[in-house]
Amino acid sequence: MPAAPFLAAMLEFLRMPSDASNATVLRFEGAFARLRRRQRIQLIGFTIVFLVLVHAAAEISNFKLDRLLAGLPRIGEYFGKTLPEIRVATLTADIGHWYYGFWRWLSLLFDTLLIALMATLFGAIGGFLLCFPASRNLAGHLGVYFLFRRLAEIARTVPEIVYALIFVVAFGIGPFAGFLALTLHTTGAMGKLYAEANENIDERQLEGVRASGGNWFEVIRYAVLPQVLPNFTTYTLWRLELNIRSAAIVGFVGAGGIGQELYHAISFNYYEDVSAIVLMVVATIMVIDLVCEKVRHTLIGKENL
């Protein structure tokens, strides 16, 4: 701790009567100056490293200020074009014209919702099966733990859209590929999270069940599950919120849902469709977030009663 001698000197200083020529005052001033100097040198060092990193990043990603400035007006222009023309006189007709594809989009959004729900369900099941051998305190063998934990981490690191690209090749275009892609990613993410929850449990309950002759499955069932099930539920609800967002974009690569329609609207410059679809997607996401929050609070409330 670099601050410790400084603090000690300061405490001593505060206890002393004020006297400019006091040795304690001089010691305090010296310690203070040294602390400030060290902080300043550290700050300058960090600033230099940081600026070098910024420069390197800008260089490698070809980020030029003039290109950005040239692009900004075009971005504004683009968003201006996506706004629908709505007059008060012909309000309903204009909105009807804007949302001409409402029922088709709603059906695609329904697909998106189903992809997310199914992927969360199967991902949770997969993660549940994966998490016990992936927990350091339950795997029994360190090699087993290491293997399953790395497996979960790798499955979760690869973005779901990469899986979607591959599954579209294997299973053909459509929501089934999206469901599989999200399920694989969710399995990894849930496996890792559940395993972390398992590792944080109270060991005494494990010992209790083991001492009464319980085998591995009975230990899991009667000592681990009662402790971790509330965490599992929270994590799964969180994952559902994320999966809705992902399910809305896997359609970009042909894996079903509203994404495909959005991709076409943006690619072919159907400006008003873009805003119409994006608003529907965002509204759906907000509703799901709200529902998940409600469920979570209900569960937490019950837990605390």
Added chain:
Amino acid sequence: MSMGAGSIAPAELASLRERYPRAFARTPLQRVVLAAILLALVAFVVFCLHRFDATPARVINGLDRFAKIAGALFPPTPGEAFWDLVRAMAESVGMAFLGTLIASIIAVPLGFMGARNVLPIWLFRFPIRRSFDFLRGVDALVWALVYVRAVGLGPLAGVLAIATTDIGILSKLFAEAIENVDRKQVDGVQATGANAVQRMRFGIIPQVLPIMISNALYMFESNARSATILGIVGAGGIGFHLSDRIRAHRWEEVGFIIVMIIVVVAVIDIVSHFLRSRFIKAGGNRPLMLQAEADRPPATEAPSSR
């Protein structure tokens, strides 16, 4: 398993079972509810699979093809384009870095504007908060596609896409951090006669800066992952090479790129973790939203943490 001295005789167990049936089994009502839930779940899955057009033939054919693809991913080889791939990967990381940086800078004033204790007027705060929700509700990939239309192909669109989503996330987090500051420190500064700007500088900023930096670092980790896919829509980085190789069925190179992504993401996670623990002692708790973002939910909010 041998019977210990304390074990219960079968006859005694039977009588206990008779006297306390609830301790040994579920009530009939519980059993009916459980069965109904299971049945509904199965019906839901069947309905979805039907809607997804998952016929057994399609599943079997698909699994067969997937097994072939998974086999073909090995051994991962870079092809002739090793340095191109390394460059593209570096471009992805650079995009994530710049995007996070731009978003962090813009999110600071926005966060102050969205905080209840800075801007107490609900009428102003409400639209600001809702626009954060909108920005983060739209995925970075959607923003990337839009920016590719607006500013052309290349990493600039990717940087802007990452920055746009992150402005929504970081502004919200910064606003929450500012709302959670300790009033006493602000009051103390005010007691010395400080004005509004000085109160912010010496009362609020020292409390929230570590949290802001640690949030930005978390976002960088998460963005490094998403920057690898933005290239799929032409917004720069390794994603372009990845989707290109997948569409051309060059699976060994796909395998190589996936391995590359896994390694780079792991390295960034380690570096970012090191930085957070080394330089930022406060703000160690990952905020709820970011925990989801980075797949690691909270210990604090979890219902079991009593």
